C-alpha cells in the first residue's frame with residue numbers, strides 16, 4: 329500500500345544558523361533592503377539599535393549573509409566615492425566584500441549573534457574567595473570612527489555561596505561577544521560588568537580594561553603611547569577597599 333506523502337516538508341524549528349535552508353538575499357520579496365526590513369522589526373518592538381546593542385532577536389536564519397551582500401554593495405559605493413579604481417586595481421577588487429564580511433561576521437559580530445550559551449555550575453564547595461580571570465584579549469572598535477580598540481580585560485569575582493559559577497573559557501566568550509561591537513570603552517566595561525552580575529549573582533564583580541585606541545594613534549593626535557584604562561567596581565569591590573586593593577595588586581597590567 330503506497331504511503332501518502334505529506335503535502336509540505338515539516339517546518340524546521342527556527343534556529344539561528346547562518347546560511348541554512350534559505351537563499352541569502354540583500355532584499356526582501358517586495359524589494360526592500362534587508363537592513364530596512366530588520367530595522368522595521370526592531371522599531372515595531374520599540375527596541376534600541378545603537379552601535380553597541382545586540383539585535384540578534386530580530387534577525388532570521390540566513391539573513392546575515394544577505395546583510396553581508398547589502399553592506400558589500402554600499403561599501404563598493406564608498407570606494408567609488410573615494411575615487412578608487414576597483415575595476416583595474418587588483419588589490420581593491422574584492423575589498424568591499426572583504427570589509428562587509430569582516431564587519432558582519434567578525435569585528436561587529438557581537439551585534440548580530442545570540443549570547444554564547446553558558447553552562448552554570450552550582451557553587452558546591454561554597455567558594456567565596458576572590459577569583460581573577462585575565463588578561464582576556466579585547467578586540468573592539470570605537471563607534472566614533474570605527475577604528476580598532478585593542479586591549480586586555482581582567483575580571484574579578486567574589487562569588488556568594490549561592491552564586492552560579494561559569495567555566496573559565498566562558499568569561500572570554502562573553503567578553504568577546506560584548507566587545508565585538510562598535511562602542512566606547514566606558515560603556516563596554518559597564519555592559520560587561522552588568523552582564524556578569526546578572527549571570528553569576530556574585531557578592532562583588534570588578535572589571536578593568538586597558539586598551540590602545542587606534543583613533544588616537546592612526547588618526548587624530550597620533551599619540552602612539554596613549555592608552556585608556558577603565559575600571560568598574562560593584563558590590564563588595566566598591567565597599568571593601570582591602571578587596572579592591574587585593575584585586576588591583578594581583579592583576580599584572582605590565
Ligand SMILES: [Zn+2]
Nearest residue numbers: 470472473543
Ligand atoms: Zn574614535
